[in-house]
Amino acid sequence: MLHPMNADHGPAGQTWIWRHFRLELPADWEMLQFSRDMEKGRCAFADRDRFRLEFDWRKVPGAPDFERMMGDYRARLESSSGAAVSARSAGAWHGLQVRRPHGSSSRFGAYFAENGCLVELVFLWPGEPEDPLERSILDGFAAEPETKAGGRRWRAFGLDCVAPASMKLAQCVAQPALAGLEFAGSRAPDRWSFRRLGLVPHWMKTSVGEWLDAQTAGRVQEHQRSSSDKAGHRMEKVEGHFIPRGLLQRRGRYEAAAWICPRDGRLYHAERIRPRGDDTNAEPPDGYIACCPGVRWPP
C-alpha cells in the first residue's frame, strides 16, 4: 500500500519534482514548458523576465562517453560562433560555459543510472554567469526515488502528490489558476487525478460539497457524501460506484475529495477511480496530495 506523503518544502527556493527528478530552484522560477514523455523530453523554467533553465532528459542504454561528447560539442561551438568556451564540472556533471556579449549559457550533462537517463541542464544567463546559483542547482538536482510503498512523487504548479509507480502521467494541465495531473493505470478504469484551482471566490457560487457532487457528472451511483476536518481544512468527500458512459466500459470504485486550503485559498480536488476488486492503496485520495507545509497527512 502506498503511504500518504508528508509535505516538505525546501527552506530556500522551491522544490520541483518532475519525471522522477528533483530540482531546487529559486522561488520566482516557474515551469513554463513541460513534456510528459518519459523517454525523452524537456521542461523549461523562467524567472519573471526570461527563460533561465532548461531541463532535458533522454533514456539511454548506458552512460555516454562524456569526454568525447564534450570535446565534439566544444569544437562545434568554437568553430560556429567563435564564442569563449570553457569546460566546467560539478560532481557528476560535465559541462561547458559559453560567454557571449549579450548573455552566457552553461550546459551540463550527467547520467543517472537509477533512472537510466541522460540529463542535460542548460542555464541561460542574461549577464555574467552566476556561479554560486549554478552550483547550488546542480548540487540540488537528484533522482527522486520511488517511495517505500511503491509510489512516485510529483511536485509542480503548486501540486504535490504521489501516484502509484505503475501508473503513467496521462495528462497535465497548467493554466492560470488551474493545474492538474492525471495518472492512468494499465487496467481500465484505473485513474488518479489531482487538481488545484485558483480564483475560487470569483467562480465558486456553491459549497465545496455541492461542487464536488457536480464533478461526478452523473457517473457515480450509490453516491455517498461525507465531511471531516483535518488540520483546519474542511474536507468534503464522495464515494460510490463508477458507471462510465458508453458501451463495454469497465465499471469501478469512485472516491473523491475536495477542500479549500486556508493558506493559499486554492481549491484542491483529488479523484480516484479504481477497478472493481482492487483494494490496494486503501487510504482516501486526499492522503496522496498535500496543499500546505502545515498539513501532515494521516500517518
Next chain:
Amino acid sequence: MKAPAQATNSPAGGWSAMLRARMIHNAAVRSQPAAQHGELRIEVPTRRPGWLVPPLSWVVRPPAFRTLTLDALGVEVWTLCDGQRTVEAVIDSFAEKNRLTFHEARVSVTAYLKSLLQQGALAVAADKNP
C-alpha cells in the same frame, strides 16, 4: 550534447520589454457601472469603415460605440491601467490580490490587455522623453 533547444531560442531579452510597457485608457472611452454588481460597461468609439460612403451610408448606420462589459476581474485590470503603472506592476498587483503566481497572472493579464488593446479600449502610453 545537443543543439540549443526551444527555450534557448526565445528572444534574448525575454518578455521584459513587454513588462516595462505602460497601458492607458483610451481618452474617448466612456465607462459606467453595469447592472450586475462589480461589472463595468465601457463604450469605445468606433471608426467609420472606409467603404461606408454615400449612398450606402444613408442606409447603413453602424453604431457609434462598441460596448464592452468587464467582469470583476476585468475591472481590476482596467483600474490598474492608469498610464503610470507598468504592465509588470499591474501583473504584480493582480497576482497579489488574487493569490496567483507571477506567471499565472502574467498569462491572464497580458491576454486581457491584448484583447482590450485590439478593441481600442486601451493604448500603450509613450514616454515624453524616451
